Amino acid sequence: MSLRAEHELHQRRRGRNVGVGLMLASFVVLILALTVVKVTRDNFQLPEIEEAQ
Amino acid sequence: MSDASYSERPIEGEASLGDYFALLKPRVMSLVVFTALVGLLAAPISVHPIVAFASILFVAIGAGASGALNMWWDADIDQVMSRTAKRPIPAGKVTPDEAMTLGVALSGFSVIMLALSANVLAAGLLAFTIFFYAVVYSMWLKRSTPQNIVIGGAAGAFPPVIGWVIATGSMSVEAWLMFALIFVWTPPHFWALALFMKSDYDDAGVPMLTVTHGRKTTRNHILAYTVILAFLAIGAGFTSIGGPVYLAAAVTLNILFLRGAWKIWRRDETAALADDYAVEKSFFRLSLLYLFLHFGAILAEAALRPFGLGGWG
Known part of the structure; x- marks a missing residue:
């Protein structure tokens, strides 16, 4: 008799962790894609940096 | 252990x-x-x-x-x-x-x-x-x-x-017309639901119109809002978001919706109980399709625009 049997709780936790991980990874990809789109636009301008006195 | x-x-x-x-x-x-x-x-x-x-x-x-x-x-x-x-x-x-x-x-x-x-x-x-x-x-x-x-x-x-x-x-009249379409559609949609989900709102003590003003008043309100909605929905067809496809869909859907609201208005509780609120339930289902197809038609007009077909030319 094993005490290592996986409980339904562990499955639920793993599902939650994998889900959050995938969402975070997708978010990173989305922000990267958004950044590329915004900086490659024709009207994109770098913010003016004031020169130090 | x-x-x-x-x-x-x-x-x-x-x-x-x-x-x-x-x-x-x-x-x-x-x-x-x-x-x-x-x-x-x-x-x-x-x-x-x-x-x-x-x-x-x-x-x-x-x-x-x-x-x-x-x-x-x-x-x-x-x-x-x-x-x-x-x-x-x-x-x-x-x-x-x-x-x-x-x-x-x-x-x-x-x-x-x-x-x-x-x-x-x-x-x-x-x-x-x-x-x-x-x-x-x-x-x-x-x-x-x-x-x-x-x-x-x-x-x-x-x-x-x-x-x-x-x-x-920025905002424009067309954007607010789409707002008005959903805004005026919402009351008849939910009041139809409240008519056949009677005990739910009663039990929860939520002051739905059916509870506070009675079911006959609710039926009157459904018809009144549906009439206003029909004017709005068909009127939107003549703006820049409309066009022949939208107008055809809007006229058909509003005739059906008005017919449903009219049937609800003519009924009393005895008739509704006799067929387990069949008319109210079918009006509720139609209301879901109504909104989906109106916005689907606006989408169709927008999709046809690049080919020179959408809108009024």
Whole structure:
């Protein structure tokens, strides 16, 4: 008799962790894609940096 | 220690990802995504697909956040109504505090991200929509006035305006016509539901029109709002979001909707009980199709535009 049997709780936790991980990874990809789109636009301008006195 | 106590029974208090997702009211979210997307695509300025995708996603997250806040606030009445008793909080899967935290966190996240991906006006409108649904509707109107869904319906009507503002950065008559379409559609849609879900709202003590003013008054109101809606929906066909496809759909759908409202108006409770509210149920189902097809027709006009076919030329 094993005490290592996986409980339904562990499955639920793993599902939650994998889900959050995938969402975070997708978010990173989305922000990267958004950044590329915004900086490659024709009207994109770098913010003016004031020169130090 | 033995493992005699080992059980396959689910343990309460450990919600799955699906339970948190259910807090965001996915069905409402899908309607928000659809109407916001139509607003975005019907606008005269085109948006980069990735910007459009990200912006609509953040609008959907904002809508989900307001859904979570609504479930947090309404957990007590959700428990009483059979339609809502299986929601994550009354079912004991998610605690009210978790729902509130998720709602507040996602509200802030979605508004800031929409400001970055689209513009500040769209983000401001999203913030106002969340505030309107969570505070004005859920916390204030829902339990205090039978006009709850009339005024609260504004929250559900904002997404196409937000979509339009994402594309253009400003508002216009067409955006507000799409707003009006959902705003005036909401009362007959919910009052038809209230007619055949009678005991639910009674039990929960929610002052629906059916409870406070009686069912005959509710039937009168359904007809009145449907008449106003028909004028609005057909009138929108002559603006820049309309066209022959939209107008044909609007005329057909509004004739059917008016016929349904007329049938509801002519009936009394004895007749409704005799066929288990068949007319009210069919009107409710038609109302879902009504909104979907109106926005689908606006989308069709926008899709035909690049080929020189959409709109009035």
